[in-house]
Amino acid sequence: MAEIRIKNVAKQFGAFTALHSVDMTIRDREFMVLLGASGCGKTTLLRIIAGLETPSQGEVWIGDRRVDKLPPRERGIAMVFQNYAVFPHLTVFENIAFGLRMAKLPQSEVDRRVKRTAELMHIEQLLKRYSGQLSGGQRQRVAVARALAMEPDVILMDEPLSNLDALLRLEMRAELKGVLAESKTTTIYVTHDQVEAMSLADRISVMNGGYIVQSADPVEVYRNPAARFVGSFIGNPPMNFLPATRAGTNQWTVAGRVVPGPNAPRDRIEFAIRPEDMRLGEDGIPATVRVVEPLGAHTLVTTDVDGSMLRALVDSDLSVAPGDHLSLVPQPDRVRWFDPETMEAVR
């Protein structure tokens, strides 16, 4: 059992607060992705779990052990570093065997595990090489193999694919998913790439400015952002937001149209809709086309609605040009609302 519980963890670097009171639970064998923009504290949180950084407050539990005072080697974790940290003075074999040798496993077991993980990562023909003789992708495989060989309860990964080119990234992503699902470890995976997060995660924790704003499965995070930030960060292009003013009980005026909405205790809230959740039709939001970007299957249309920007994905058969006037009808069950003061979702 390797459930990870993080209780009220905070981290200050001098006067700067990198993490504000984080609470989260990662279930046994779960693939949890920490997603957020650069500088939001993902690496800091991961390093606290690894034991490479001490939290200013709070507790970290792995299974039924409190580990925040233990050195990294006593935590039962393995880690894949962003720059791989594959030792240059050791061969690939010795790199993968490093942790096993530290654990003083018998040579036969070392051989067995190195062989098995090397096969798993398709690097068995590289075992005699040094890391200076490897490509970035191969080094990445070595780093993963080194972690898997430990057969750890928990694997931590800090942006392991960010140094690879786009094609290799796609390939490694699928491979990692398969390998890790099979290994039955609990995984925490840090990334700022939302597509990577979506495709890998059992659950995503979205971070912003040292807070965790939402932890939920990928579809939930996408469909029902708990905070305005989540909607504006996830999705490419992200969610659209338009100002809404109270028109009556559960009635709001958006771009001159009255639409049904929540019963919020404010006079102004925000109306939100994803670009793909609008279609062209009668009596929609009046929008003036500014930019047209054909993407293949769809065309991305950037429009102006009373001075606010609204993006819509429309069928690429439709011919639109800048200056055209469109009427965009939001799909009612996909409309979301946010409180502009608290930035949280209003239901």
Place this chain on the structure above:
Amino acid sequence: MPRLLPYLLLLPATAFLCVFFLYPFVLVAMESVTREGSYSLDNFQRMVSHWKFGTAMRNTLLLAAVVVPVQLALSLAMASVVTKLSTGRSTLLYIFAIPLGISDLAAGLIWLAIFEQTGFLNSALYGLGVIEQPVLFLSYQNPMVIFAAIALAEIWRATAIMMVILVAGMGLIPKEYGEAAEVFGATAWQRFRKVTLPMLKPSLQTALILRVILAFEVFAVVIALGGTNFPVLMEETFQWQFTLQDRGVAAAYAMVILGISVAFTILILRLLHVPKGARV
């Protein structure tokens, strides 16, 4: 033209070295194999057959064998501590580097002031009542004490140069390697042995070569503390050149020192060789 430019730029320095280093060197080398106008190994014969040669050779090698390993261990320990510091690092480096600013003769004299009959050590021991009267530490009857004093002075004087080189080398090792080792189960000592030390090889090479060569050229400290009671190769060179006025044998000594230095340099380069592809 651009391909020739680097060589052109290096030309003045190369010419300077040729005129003021290579040329005198060739002269000394010639001198060592010349006796009364004809080529012979007579100089070497004379050098080896003199009773002091064996002692000088033994003393020099022994001194290097004791001093260099101690300095290596000390400088590694000091460099590890300094590298870990977050504040006060440069202050500490400056303090450690103070002996570097002192000439070797001055260093010898400082330690002489400590060990001589009217020195600090005697006054201190006398003041504490440990001894009845001042002791003559550095006499020819106590070769071990002379040896220890010289070794101590050398260690005090020249450890910092190794440390400075090692601190620079450690600074070049990315922090991630140490962290990876830590996560994968290495203790602090194992991290040092399995990660820091192997990755420090290039700096260790530089530091050791520099230090070993200087150890074979030890002179002023020995003169200050041991006088002629502790012959070393460099001292013998000096004696033959100036006291005995025999430039041929002095040149032979110089060649021997050069030979040992080159041999050890090659040995160090071999031992600490980093295979291609295994470099950082």
